[in-house]
Amino acid sequence: MSVVQRCVFNHFNKYRTITTSKKNSESASATCDTSTEDKNWVSYGFDYNSKEEDTNVHNATFFFAVTLCLVFGGFCWAYSPDVHMRDWAQREAYLELRRREQAGLPPISPNYVDPATIKLPSDDELCDVEIII
Incomplete structure (x- = not known):
């Protein structure tokens, strides 16, 4: 059956004919089971045969990926020990600052680096x- 014939046939089958006889209106009609499967379904790549299984696995995968990796992974990363010792350096700086204040020294010595070891350019150079200081 050609495409044109199928289109014309389907077009005429959509409309019921008008009859006045009682026999046609009293007759029982048979119902056929139609598939509810979506014909335009595109798989997520988890299951190519079952739409329900594919959707369930897709939702579970992304739920666990987001929940476990991002939420719990972020929690573990935020509360992990300080591997770069930033907290130690800050505590040590506060202790050194307190020691220098109690000794009557400035927080940072102006001669922290010996001026004799610094080579500055001459005025000619x-x-x-x-020069902004």
Whole structure:
């Protein structure tokens, strides 16, 4: 059956004919079971045969991926021990600052680096470059 014939046949089958006889209106009609399967279903890649199984596995996979990896993984990452010792360095800085204040020293010594070891350019080498301190 060609495409045109099928289209015309389907078009005419959609409309019921008008009859006035009692016999046609009293007759029982047979119902056929139609499949509720979506014909345009595109699989998520988990199961190519069952839409329900594919959707369930897809939802479970992404739920566990987001929940376990992002939520619990972020929780573990946020509360993990300080591997770079940032907390230790800050505590040590506070202790050193307290020690220097109690000794009457400035927080940072102006001669932290010995000025004799620093080699600065001469005025001739600097020319007219503006130096902002």
